[in-house]
Amino acid sequence: MLISRLIPKTSNNYKSLNEKIDLYYDFLVSNHLTCLFAVWSLTIAGYVYLLGQIDRYSYWDWNGFYEGIIKLIISTILFYVLVRSNLLKQENNRLSYIDIILNSGYYFSFFIIGTIRIDSADISLFGYAPYFSFILAAILFYEYKISYDVENNDWLVDSWENTPIYMGSSISLIFTSFYLGYVFDDPIISTVSIVSIFFPLVMYVWPNHVRHVKRLQFFPLFTFAMFACIRAPWFFIFLLTLFFIVRTINYLKFGIVYPSFGVHLEEMSDDV
Numbered sequence: 001m002l003i004s005r006l007i008p009k010t011s012n013n014y015k016s017l018n019e020k021i022d023l024y025y026d027f028l029v030s031n032h033l034t035c036l037f038a039v040w041s042l043t044i045a046g047y048v049y050l051l052g053q054i055d056r057y058s059y060w061d062w063n064g065f066y067e068g069i070i071k072l073i074i075s076t077i078l079f080y081v082l083v084r085s086n087l088l089k090q091e092n093n094r095l096s097y098i099d100i101i102l103n104s105g106y107y108f109s110f111f112i113i114g115t116i117r118i119d120s121a122d123i124s125l126f127g128y129a130p131y132f133s134f135i136l137a138a139i140l141f142y143e144y145k146i147s148y149d150v151e152n153n154d155w156l157v158d159s160w161e162n163t164p165i166y167m168g169s170s171i172s173l174i175f176t177s178f179y180l181g182y183v184f185d186d187p188i189i190s191t192v193s194i195v196s197i198f199f200p201l202v203m204y205v206w207p208n209h210v211r212h213v214k215r216l217q218f219f220p221l222f223t224f225a226m227f228a229c230i231r232a233p234w235f236f237i238f239l240l241t242l243f244f245i246v247r248t249i250n251y252l253k254f255g256i257v258y259p260s261f262g263v264h265l266e267e268m269s270d271d272v
Helices: 002-006 012-020 022-030 033-054 065-084 097-115 125-141 163-183 187-196 198-205 210-231 235-254
Strands: 146-149 154-157
Touching: 002 235, 012 022, 012 235, 022 033, 022 235, 033 065, 033 097, 033 125, 033 187, 033 210, 033 235, 065 097, 097 125, 125 163, 125 187, 125 198, 125 210, 146 210, 154 210, 163 187, 163 198, 187 198, 187 210, 198 210, 210 235
Parallel strands: none
Antiparallel strands: 146 154
16 A cells, blocks of 8 residues: 555654544544445446446446436435434444345445436336345345454454354345346346355355455455446546545554455555
């Protein structure tokens, strides 16, 4: 990470910034900024689905920039309305199965926002099914609440309970998403699903490893967002901006590089 090289943890600049970063970190946490990765990715995935229905071979289209921004704004407003009204559960405790399904429905509404267009467009509603299946599977990933222990320089998971149920269900749902995507000739969701299925599979076979949870909660969403960028490349600018804001705040607060592409987390310095 560039900032860790420009401002090492041992430097006076880091210590000075660390004393001032609490305000920004509190803002990040209280406003659930990390959740915007999912909200925005689902919205643009819906928009990309719309583009695919209009033109099966659409690719790298910059023309939808302004329409996409409007959809992102609407989804962001809706997200905060749902959170403030406590309809969308953003808690540090495990959710009930009913709340998991309801949360999936709320997140699916962001996808629907992405598919809406004022002028008529021929959209197959059956094509929504694989996306909802993937969203429901992904909601289960975040039932593992991870936190960083500053004193012990370690990551903690709240509980390993129900791992066979959560991961078994996720694997089934993602496979369903892949199959339906194939049936409905949707290259985006079918490819994302087949790539993502290995993360809950690894978690199912080798549970109780924090690094598996971190990969589970990062890489499927990252894959989903990157495939959305294939048809809406301008979205990458928003993702990159949010990514580095969150990463920089976490680094200046805790001295860690998170979220991370790192695949081996024996040492915090490996989080790159």
